Amino acid sequence: MSNESVDELPSPATRGLGSLRLRLTLALPLLNALAVAVFEWSLAGELPNAQALARLTWLVVLLSAAQLLLVELWMLRPLRHLAAGCEAMESQCATPLPNDGLGAAPRLDGELDRIGHAMLRARDSLWQQEQSASELQRELSEQRRQLDHAQATLEANRRELASLARVDTLTGIANQRVFDEALRREFKRAQRERSLLAVAVLDLDQFRQFNRVHGKAAGDAALQRLAELLGTRFKRDTDLVARLGGEEFVALLPGFGMAEAQGVLESLREEWRALRLPDGDGQLTLSIGLAAASPAHPYLSAQALLQAADEALYIAKHAGRDRLSLAA
Incomplete structure (x- = not known):
């Protein structure tokens, strides 16, 4: 095998990033589907019908795509840059470092800082999504309570109207x-x-x-x-x-x-x-x-x-x- 063929093979870091991306692509939709199903079950208390299932599927797809895009932008891309830097450093280990070789360490520290900030932003984004979901659940619970109250009032009014329709209002006997x-x-x-x-x-x-x-x-x-x-x-x-x-x-x-x-x-x-x-x-x-x-x-x-x-x-x-x- 020639040296050019060896150079074209993906490095371990690149293979690791590809494996991480694949795992995230498979895991995030499953986790989102489970979270949405639990959330819907807690609200409805019964299995969704076909129309609701289609709506939930689209919700899971959109949510997973958004999360994968955030992970790609804030975590995988900096990791790719870090992997490329590491590969460059490994390729230069066999040759004498130039006079400015000490600048690689600061660049590595900068990449690590960027990765740390990206992970913090991802964590904050997930926390905000959880807060939004909790707020949505509270609003839905309040709306359900108001709807139950309105239904009870409507039923009481219906019974009263039915009674009035069969009773003479002045004397209280039948009409x-x-x-x-x-x-x-x-x-x-x-x-x-x-x-x-x-x-x-x-x-x-x-x-x-x-x-x-x-x-x-x-x-x-x-x-x-x-x-x-x-x-x-x-x-x-x-x-x-x-x-x-x-x-x-x-x-x-x-x-x-x-x-x-x-x-x-x-x-x-x-x-x-x-x-x-x-x-x-x-x-x-x-x-x-x-x-x-x-x-x-x-x-x-x-x-x-x-x-x-x-x-x-x-x-x-x-x-x-x-x-x-x-x-x-």
């Missing part, structure tokens, strides 16, 4: 929406089981005039008082009382025929007449229309049953008020 659903359900059950079902529509007589004389507050108190009376009178699990709007209420009485419902409603009307109103003045009477479905007296639909009770209430109003009228 017309709830009554309509219950009427259809109980009517189908009565048809299927051939059982009884009574519907009563109740209306306070001359309520608007009462409001004009005594004020809206007294009128609202009277509506609340009637709702309380209905709740205490009809308290079976199957009974339902609701406010249809204004001064009009309704009672749904499964299992009651015309005679049973008539007796209870007459008693209710007498009890209401005996009550004193909140302001102690004036008197509100109650008109009631009653309809009942039975195998002997069926109705075609739930709406037809309710309409029969409404027509009976109309008759009670035009017959002098303060009375109970039965559907034909």
Whole structure:
């Protein structure tokens, strides 16, 4: 082998730098992938999907490329210069040193200082990256806490809205929406089981005039008082009382025929007449229309049953008020 071939072979220092570069190229992506996976797991608590995995892969590639570039600029390049200087010194060992040969030592010290400064800068850069990652994790944790709080508030508001959509806000009893659903359900059950079902529509007589004389507050108190009376009178699990709007209420009485419902409603009307109103003045009477479905007296639909009770209430109003009228 000629001397020229020997000179072209890479030196041990060059081979060492190449080996170091190869190890860094293999190790940094693995370390970054592990760090990013642990960080994502600590945030999400579950395995990433395909889209998130692709995003993490690009993040690892970019982070590894940046770190390799920093290592190349701040550590490997000075080491290459140092290796070249060492090789030059070794090649000159066999020949007498010139008069200025003592200048190699200061140059070597300068290279070592540069390497030390490069390693310090690399360490500072890694520390800053760790601080940035910690700050990012704190921000994400705070955002997650705020998101959980917002979701809890939204759920509470949703439940409140759902409750308001099914409850009359003034009296606290069911509203017309709830009554309509219950009427259809109980009517189908009565048809299927051939059982009884009574519907009563109740209306306070001359309520608007009462409001004009005594004020809206007294009128609202009277509506609340009637709702309380209905709740205490009809308290079976199957009974339902609701406010249809204004001064009009309704009672749904499964299992009651015309005679049973008539007796209870007459008693209710007498009890209401005996009550004193909140302001102690004036008197509100109650008109009631009653309809009942039975195998002997069926109705075609739930709406037809309710309409029969409404027509009976109309008759009670035009017959002098303060009375109970039965559907034909």
